[in-house]
Amino acid sequence: MHTQDFPQLASIERIEQGFEALGYICSTKIATAVFLAFQLRKPVLVEGPPGVGKTELAKTCSELLSVPLIRLQCYEGLDEAKALYEWKYGKQLLYTQVLKEKLGDLLHGAKGLAESVERLHQFGDIFYSEDFLEPRPLLKAMQQERGAILLIDEVDKSDYEFESLLLEILSDYQVSIPEIGTVKADVSPMVFLTSNNSRDISDALKRRCLHLYIPFPSVELEERIVRSRVPDIDATLRHQLVAFVHSLRELDLKKAPAISETLDWARSLLLLHASELDTALVRSTLNVLLKFEDDINNAESGLDELLRGAGSAG
Amino acid sequence: MQAALTGFIQLLRSHDLRVSPAETLDAMAVASALGYADRGRLRDGLALSLAKSAREEAILLRCFDQYFGRELVGEKPAAADPAADPATTGQEAPASADEDARLLAEGAAEFAALAEALQTPLLQQLLADDRTELSLSLGQAGAATGLGNIRMFTQKGQYTRRMLDALGEETLRRAVVELEQAGSPLLELLKGYRDRLRDEVRGYVEQQYLLNAEGHNRQFMDDILSRTRLNQLEQRYMDEVRELVRKMARKLAARHSRKPKVHKRGQLDMGRTLRRGIAHDGVMFHTHWRKVRRDKPQILALCDVSGSVAAYAKFLLLFLYSLQDVLPRVRSFAFSSHLGEISELFRDYPVEKAIELANWRYGGATDYGRSLEDFAELALGDINSSTTVIILGDARNNGGDPKLEIMQGIYQRARRVLWLNPESRRAWGSGDSDMLRYQSACHVAAECNNLQQLERIIDQLLRQNH
Numbered sequence: 001m002h003t004q005d006f007p008q009l010a011s012i013e014r015i016e017q018g019f020e021a022l023g024y025i026c027s028t029k030i031a032t033a034v035f036l037a038f039q040l041r042k043p044v045l046v047e048g049p050p051g052v053g054k055t056e057l058a059k060t061c062s063e064l065l066s067v068p069l070i071r072l073q074c075y076e077g078l079d080e081a082k083a084l085y086e087w088k089y090g091k092q093l094l095y096t097q098v099l100k101e102k103l104g105d106l107l108h109g110a111k112g113l114a115e116s117v118e119r120l121h122q123f124g125d126i127f128y129s130e131d132f133l134e135p136r137p138l139l140k141a142m143q144q145e146r147g148a149i150l151l152i153d154e155v156d157k158s159d160y161e162f163e164s165l166l167l168e169i170l171s172d173y174q175v176s177i178p179e180i181g182t183v184k185a186d187v188s189p190m191v192f193l194t195s196n197n198s199r200d201i202s203d204a205l206k207r208r209c210l211h212l213y214i215p216f217p218s219v220e221l222e223e224r225i226v227r228s229r230v231p232d233i234d235a236t237l238r239h240q241l242v243a244f245v246h247s248l249r250e251l252d253l254k255k256a257p258a259i260s261e262t263l264d265w266a267r268s269l270l271l272l273h274a275s276e277l278d279t280a281l282v283r284s285t286l287n288v289l290l291k292f293e294d295d296i297n298n299a300e301s302g303l304d305e306l307l308r309g310a311g312s313a314g
Numbered sequence: 315m316q317a318a319l320t321g322f323i324q325l326l327r328s329h330d331l332r333v334s335p336a337e338t339l340d341a342m343a344v345a346s347a348l349g350y351a352d353r354g355r356l357r358d359g360l361a362l363s364l365a366k367s368a369r370e371e372a373i374l375l376r377c378f379d380q381y382f383g384r385e386l387v388g389e390k391p392a393a394a395d396p397a398a399d400p401a402t403t404g405q406e407a408p409a410s411a412d413e414d415a416r417l418l419a420e421g422a423a424e425f426a427a428l429a430e431a432l433q434t435p436l437l438q439q440l441l442a443d444d445r446t447e448l449s450l451s452l453g454q455a456g457a458a459t460g461l462g463n464i465r466m467f468t469q470k471g472q473y474t475r476r477m478l479d480a481l482g483e484e485t486l487r488r489a490v491v492e493l494e495q496a497g498s499p500l501l502e503l504l505k506g507y508r509d510r511l512r513d514e515v516r517g518y519v520e521q522q523y524l525l526n527a528e529g530h531n532r533q534f535m536d537d538i539l540s541r542t543r544l545n546q547l548e549q550r551y552m553d554e555v556r557e558l559v560r561k562m563a564r565k566l567a568a569r570h571s572r573k574p575k576v577h578k579r580g581q582l583d584m585g586r587t588l589r590r591g592i593a594h595d596g597v598m599f600h601t602h603w604r605k606v607r608r609d610k611p612q613i614l615a616l617c618d619v620s621g622s623v624a625a626y627a628k629f630l631l632l633f634l635y636s637l638q639d640v641l642p643r644v645r646s647f648a649f650s651s652h653l654g655e656i657s658e659l660f661r662d663y664p665v666e667k668a669i670e671l672a673n674w675r676y677g678g679a680t681d682y683g684r685s686l687e688d689f690a691e692l693a694l695g696d697i698n699s700s701t702t703v704i705i706l707g708d709a710r711n712n713g714g715d716p717k718l719e720i721m722q723g724i725y726q727r728a729r730r731v732l733w734l735n736p737e738s739r740r741a742w743g744s745g746d747s748d749m750l751r752y753q754s755a756c757h758v759a760a761e762c763n764n765l766q767q768l769e770r771i772i773d774q775l776l777r778q779n780h
Contacts, residue, residue: 206366
């Protein structure tokens with residue numbers, strides 16, 4: 001991708017503005033990462049707790065640039081046939097059946113086995129050409145004319161072997177297919193990898209990427225996010241609910257509420273026509289924020305104090 | 315500015331961040347894409363490209379603040395003014411500086427040494443309060459005296475002296491002596507400037523010490539800790555040792571996970587290929603290759619948690635469980651008077667807590683015979699040719715029946731049996747130690763009482779599993 005094609009990415013400020021217009025409020029650091037990824041043509045490895053907008057970042061980027069988003073969801077056992085390319089076996093089979101009949105004509109007049117084989121050798125490996133190639137996400141991302149956003153989601157769920165497969169793609173934006181040769185991207189895609197840190201990513205992969213860690217946002221940033229995503233909500237309630245979520249994150253929870261949960265909660269409060277947080281309301285809607293029974297019990301026991309901390313009537 | 319950046323990377327390396335040459339180039343590219351004008355942005359950018367985890371990022375940001383706090387001279391270093399003591403230098407507002415210069419110039423007619431001192435750029439800079447020039451001179455003097463090599467806090471005085479000499483403080487000193495002998499009223503004034511210079515230099519040396527020595531001191535400390543006998547480590551070092559174990563484990567994990575798996579693509583299996591082709595009307599679409607298949611290794615760790623060995627068991631377990639990525643199938647057993655499996659403790663609790671619980675559950679007078687019986691009942695059936703059994707204990711059986719036949723049974727079934735004994739080899743077999751007998755039923759029996767030995771043994775273990 002070149003700068004002249006995408007003026008949206010020309011400076012950090014423009015990226016921030018562009019993202020904001022699309023409803024993705026980000027810190028300067030995130031914008032810097034996108035800017036650098038674009039300028040240096042490097043993939044970005046995005047880490048952080050679940051629900052802070054890692055996947056959303058890639059989606060917003062593709063919206064901002066209006067290029068396709070190609071997503072590869074990683075899981076244990078993912079291999080190159082599903083990630084990179086596969087041969088169209090069915091088509092190959094069908095064509096051999098059709099061509100079988102032609103075989104007689106082809107070999108007509110050949111003397112002996114040696115000569116027949118000789119004649120067959122004169123034909124290239126037609127069955128292993130691009131016509132029979134089924135591109136999977138990684139190869140597809142290389143082939144896009146205007147460039148693409150490639151999102152390799154939850155790369156920590158894949159196996160170590162798969163990581164090595166990614167190395168060639170991420171450093172040179174090319175894929176080696178033994179039967180054909182090297183396929184190089186004309187317009188290199190912008191790559192985002194996300195990880196939830198369920199295991200360590202290998203150093204080789206990390207070295208090729210910009211490492212972006214997205215933590216839970218600050219109170220101020222989160223309020224802006226809520227304002228942009230749930231614009232109808234009342235300002236005082238918004239302030240209270242963000243402060244409450246922040247104090248929840250201080251507790252020892254199995255899973256701390258992320259931005260997506262804050263937004264869900266804000267939407268539910270809006271539906272309930274709440275104007276202010278109170279104990280009963282919070283108690284009845286706490287299951288939107290917390291997903292484990294233990295966490296809910298834990299939070300309920302100190303609910304009054306939490307609410308007082310959040311500056312509400314209690 | 316490039317020199318500053320390489321200096322910064324040097325600093326990162328001394329703080330345990332691995333920065334390869336390629337990453338140095340990346341950092342340069344980042345700096346040129348972002349420019350040096352916006353400090354915060356450069357900080358973010360370098361963090362993005364050089365740090366590889368949240369932990370590394372925190373270190374990097376701290377180093378950045380330390381390092382570029384001084385380096386970006388244009389910004390007028392705020393903290394670099396330790397000479398704020400009002401008794402000596404309080405009067406040095408720029409307005410009175412001109413006055414001082416005039417007074418001193420008048421005195422120069424009278425005193426030869428003062429005249430000489432006034433000629434030097436050093437005093438000129440001090441008089442003019444030219445911070446940029448002064449910090450440049452400090453930097454040059456620092457480079458000339460090799461201040462970057464400072465390692466110990468005891469070296470600070472020595473380096474301060476050398477710095478002062480390199481700056482040409484001698485002429486200033488001589489002028490002070492001369493004024494003192496003559497009892498001139500200018501003495502206090504000049505002394506003020508001299509003290510100010512000394513403070514300046516002392517502050518600079520202090521800063522350089524923090525920058526350069528901290529990282530090296532930690533390496534030094536790590537080195538010592540990894541060679542100390544584990545049961546003699548003081549409680550206050552425990553946190554550091556734990557961190558060290560994790561670091562070693564990470565290193566081992568990185569080394570061994572990088573090795574390509576032996577998954578040989580062997581010869582073409584013609585028979586199977588033909589059989590598979592039948593479905594496609596004899597067309598051989600799927601080729602079948604003979605493969606060499608390797609099972610993932612399974613490790614059974616038996617740890618003596620009686621008082622004498624518990625400290626070691628802790629570290630062995632800490633090590634093994636820090637290696638989950640390369641050794642996913644570790645089962646652990648704790649024993650003393652009897653034996654039980656403690657794997658599930660490690661699933662439910664963090665490693666330290668789990669070890670504590672195991673200690674509490676199985677501690678007591680050691681009975682190796684009974685413990686081996688328990689083990690045979692629990693796990694002997696699971697031992698096969700891909701199993702490695704690690705036993706950690708001092709083999710001091712309190713005179714009980716050693717049940718050597720069970721050990722021999724394990725020895726025959728397992729791929730490898732390793733016995734780690736924290737006692738030194740000379741003590742094996744003395745008193746109630748059954749080590750020499752048990753040793754006959756082990757593939758390897760090794761002495762293991764500090765982290766380095768532990769690391770070496772586990773390294774070998776991993777190597778042979780490939």
